[in-house]
Amino acid sequence: MTNPIITGIVATFDRDNIDTDQIIPTEYLKSIKKFGFGDFLFDGWRYLDEGRLDMVSDERSKNHEFILNKEPYTNSEILLTRDNFGCGSSREHAVWALRDFGFKAVIASSFGDIFYNNCFKNSVLPIILSKDKINHLFEICSSSPTNFEIDLMKKNIKFDGESSYSFDVKESLLDRIVNNLDDVDITLKHKNHIKAFEQTRRTQRPWLFDYSN
Amino acid sequence: MPLTLYDKLWNEHLVQTDDTNESLIYIDRHYLHEVTSPQAFEGLRHKNLKPWRLDANIATPDHNVPTDRGNEFDAASIKDEVAKIQVVELDKNCNSFGIHQFDITSNKQGIVHVMGPELGYTLPGMTIVCGDSHTSTHGAFGCLAMGIGTSEVEHVLATQCLKITKLKNMQVNFNGVPQRGVTSKDIVLHLIKLIGTAGGTGHAIEFSGSYISSLSMESRMTICNMAIEAGAKVGLIEVDSTTLDYVKHHSNLSDSMFNQASEYWMTLKSDLDANFDKTINIDVSEIKPQITWGTSPEMTIDFDANIPTQEDVDEASHENLLLAKTYMGLDDSKTLQDLRFDRVFIGSCTNSRIEDLRDAASVINGKQVSEDITEAIVVPGSGMVKAQAEAEGLDKIFINAGFLWRDPGCSMCLGMNPDQLQPYERCASTSNRNFEGRQGNLGRTHLMSPLMAALTAINGKIIDPLS
Ligand code: SF4
Numbered sequence: 001m002t003n004p005i006i007t008g009i010v011a012t013f014d015r016d017n018i019d020t021d022q023i024i025p026t027e028y029l030k031s032i033k034k035f036g037f038g039d040f041l042f043d044g045w046r047y048l049d050e051g052r053l054d055m056v057s058d059e060r061s062k063n064h065e066f067i068l069n070k071e072p073y074t075n076s077e078i079l080l081t082r083d084n085f086g087c088g089s090s091r092e093h094a095v096w097a098l099r100d101f102g103f104k105a106v107i108a109s110s111f112g113d114i115f116y117n118n119c120f121k122n123s124v125l126p127i128i129l130s131k132d133k134i135n136h137l138f139e140i141c142s143s144s145p146t147n148f149e150i151d152l153m154k155k156n157i158k159f160d161g162e163s164s165y166s167f168d169v170k171e172s173l174l175d176r177i178v179n180n181l182d183d184v185d186i187t188l189k190h191k192n193h194i195k196a197f198e199q200t201r202r203t204q205r206p207w208l209f210d211y212s213n
Numbered sequence: 214m215p216l217t218l219y220d221k222l223w224n225e226h227l228v229q230t231d232d233t234n235e236s237l238i239y240i241d242r243h244y245l246h247e248v249t250s251p252q253a254f255e256g257l258r259h260k261n262l263k264p265w266r267l268d269a270n271i272a273t274p275d276h277n278v279p280t281d282r283g284n285e286f287d288a289a290s291i292k293d294e295v296a297k298i299q300v301v302e303l304d305k306n307c308n309s310f311g312i313h314q315f316d317i318t319s320n321k322q323g324i325v326h327v328m329g330p331e332l333g334y335t336l337p338g339m340t341i342v343c344g345d346s347h348t349s350t351h352g353a354f355g356c357l358a359m360g361i362g363t364s365e366v367e368h369v370l371a372t373q374c375l376k377i378t379k380l381k382n383m384q385v386n387f388n389g390v391p392q393r394g395v396t397s398k399d400i401v402l403h404l405i406k407l408i409g410t411a412g413g414t415g416h417a418i419e420f421s422g423s424y425i426s427s428l429s430m431e432s433r434m435t436i437c438n439m440a441i442e443a444g445a446k447v448g449l450i451e452v453d454s455t456t457l458d459y460v461k462h463h464s465n466l467s468d469s470m471f472n473q474a475s476e477y478w479m480t481l482k483s484d485l486d487a488n489f490d491k492t493i494n495i496d497v498s499e500i501k502p503q504i505t506w507g508t509s510p511e512m513t514i515d516f517d518a519n520i521p522t523q524e525d526v527d528e529a530s531h532e533n534l535l536l537a538k539t540y541m542g543l544d545d546s547k548t549l550q551d552l553r554f555d556r557v558f559i560g561s562c563t564n565s566r567i568e569d570l571r572d573a574a575s576v577i578n579g580k581q582v583s584e585d586i587t588e589a590i591v592v593p594g595s596g597m598v599k600a601q602a603e604a605e606g607l608d609k610i611f612i613n614a615g616f617l618w619r620d621p622g623c624s625m626c627l628g629m630n631p632d633q634l635q636p637y638e639r640c641a642s643t644s645n646r647n648f649e650g651r652q653g654n655l656g657r658t659h660l661m662s663p664l665m666a667a668l669t670a671i672n673g674k675i676i677d678p679l680s
Contacts, residue, residue, distance in 0.1 A: 016533055017410055017509050021648040026629045030277060030295040032251035032302050034363075050654040053295050084411035087444065088646060090346040091249065092362035110411055113446045114346055114360055117377070121364035170378070172235050183364065184260065187237060187372045190229065194374055197228045197239055198266075207336065207466055207474040208241050209268070 002123060002178055006104045006150040008077025011067050012141050018081060019088030020115060024097040028053055037093055038100030042068060068101070072145050079106040080137055086115025086126075095122045105150050107157070109134045120173045121183065125150070127157065127167045137165075152178055215484035217382045218449050219417040222357035222481070226340045228374055237374045238357075241339040244325045245272035245312065245366070247303040248629070249344030253367035254306040264310055265373040271334050272307050272314040274300045275324045277629045280592050280619035287318050296630065323595020323621040326350040326438065326562040330430070331597050333464030337452045337478040342369055347562050347645065349440040353433035354460070355452040355481040357417075360441065380447060383416035384489040387424035389498035394678035396572060397432035398564060398643070398662035400424070401439040402503035404495065406513035413445030416491065419483060420450050424497045430459040431568040438563045439645055442510040451482040502678055504549050505647045505660040507537035512647070516665065516675055519547055540649055541657050542637065549659070549675045555638040557582075557589035557670040558652070560619075561626035564643035564663045565594030570602050573643075573667035574610045576678070582615035583673030590617040590632065592624040616670065628653040641669035 028040045030053055039057035046068060048061040067073050085108040095118045105125040119126045140146055140159055149158040156166040202209050230236040277296040288304055291297035300317060307314040315322045326347055329335045337355045342348060346360035369375055418440050433450050440448025457475055501515040520543055526534050546552055559573050582589045591611045593599035599621055602608055608618045625632040626644040634640055634656025643666050647658040669675055
């Protein structure tokens with residue numbers, strides 16, 4: 001079971017519509033691995049030079065104005081942003097990059113649909129709050145580095161000592177993060193059911209199964 | 214209860230639903246490409262699993278293949294070592310698991326969303342998924358089609374099902390007759406400008422109305438393709454006689470099978486009084502050619518309108534506006550017509566079908582690509598499109614005008630293969646995303662129709678298509 005409490009420094013991205021091309025540029029999609037994307041997270045903003053898959057972060061020219069290059073945000077675990085985070089391309093590499101960097105949760109007023117789904121497969125919790133609450137959290141984080149505490153069981157975010165906002169997320173989705181569940185294993189428990197469904201379909205819609213390549 | 218087309222497709226494929234509202238949906242067709250599949254195949258191996266149903270899967274490499282391949286080119290000829298590994302890996306995975314692939318040497322290879330329908334693998338009423346957000350394209354055939362992540366690619370390979378929650382229903386009615394020079398690309402960009410890139414989030418958008426009924430399948434695909442740019446992972450159009458004509462022509466179903474299927478396919482429409490959570494009505498006769506000025510597809514304006522300034526947007530958007538203008542280098546330019554272009558790209562799964570190439574070729578009229586343009590490329594979406602265009606002599610029109618005529622692939626739609634913008638280059642592009650760096654590090658993208666892109670190539674700048 002994953003630790004049901006996430007405590008960490010909040011990095012803020014005061015911007016709408018951050019697309020998955022920004023989270024991880026296309027160049028890095030050439031990797032055939034599922035790990036090792038953390039150094040390329042937000043590559044276009046984080047570095048001044050143009051990156052390639054074989055480059056080492058420490059040897060590159062960094063943009064020191066960028067929040068994730070500043071202490072203590074280099075160790076951020078929570079990302080706070082605005083509207084429509086993760087829109088655009090379906091690349092799961094975007095979530096892998098956030099995860100590999102160390103992010104465990106992203107708080108936004110809305111998310112791209114595909115990105116939102118991808119998060120739960122990789123133990124990154126996407127949290128949706130109203131725009132007013134997001135504004136408030138931005139204010140709290142504006143002056144100095146701030147820690148939030150996110151309780152996955154109670155479904156709330158503690159900030160400012162004792163104040164908290166609760167959030168809503170489907171139990172079954174949360175369950176995957178808390179219990180590290182794998183979807184394929186869960187679905188294959190219903191193997192016979194799928195087979196029966198497929199058999200009926202074969203009879204009713206034969207043209208879907210009558211295709212020669 | 215009256216149902217929407219989306220509801221009908223959902224019910225038809227519902228294997229089971231659990232008490233938490235997540236459902237298992239049966240998948241009829243799964244397209245694969247080299248970029249989002251390697252980790253999924255690796256997952257299968259790791260779990261010692263085989264694909265559930267081989268014949269449901271079709272693969273092709275498209276994202277990182279070079280487009281100046283010529284003859285005798287194979288995966289080993291790719292110069293970029295990292296890209297080569299991915300294409301070779303797809304070959305290996307398809308061979309070892311037994312998945313049908315149109316590989317880089319096949320004369321049918323192409324962008325997966327262009328190739329699938331024209332080879333008849335996309336049939337009305339199917340559920341279709343692919344590890345690519347533009348899978349929404351296939352919704353033009355009355356399919357429930359959507360992009361998925363790599364974990365889901367693995368899940369579909371292993372179980373033939375997808376575990377998802379039902380979306381809400383949204384309807385966009387397009388009525389009226391468009392002005393000359395206005396194409397389906399302009400219509401969909403106009404919609405995105407109107408509702409924003411999050412306007413359709415959480416919804417399946419059904420496009421309907423007399424304008425949609427009047428469109429060819431190619432134009433319908435352009436509209437459904439960009440549903441994702443309006444935030445909707447599903448775009449849909451009902452089945453009608455245009456759909457059936459296309460399918461009859463492109464699939465190799467026997468006559469009896471086609472007739473049997475057609476009876477069912479013609480039921481794939483929303484019921485008359487079906488309930489939509491949101492409805493939008495748009496009169497297309499008022500729409501002008503649309504072009505993006507910024508770094509999100511919603512940053513779209515009429516081709517002759519002023520580029521927005523801080524006064525035109527609410528305060529919360531000032532920062533977004535400033536960032537986009539700076540990135541795009543728009544300091545003093547008042548209108549798009551003030552801009553000088555460096556490159557032109559006609560291609561991508563949005564606009565690389567035969568009709569798009571005909572549109573672009575139709576405005577060339579024996580003129581030459583402007584001397585200010587460093588490079589103008591035309592990249593047909595598939596081997597079939599390329600062959601058709603060559604049979605019609607379109608390649609000659611482009612080549613004689615000074616365009617480069619390439620081999621099929623995603624090309625400059627994304628900076629993953631050799632076709633890329635140099636920093637600060639300004640590009641007239643028929644693709645779908647103008648995000649920062651999308652076409653190459655620091656490149657500047659303006660999205661538009663093939664017709665406007667061809668005109669921009671000839672003139673070096675944006676002009677009124679009616680002048
Ligand atoms: S053409 Fe562009 S949008 Fe379409 S599949 Fe290729 S990269 Fe994606």
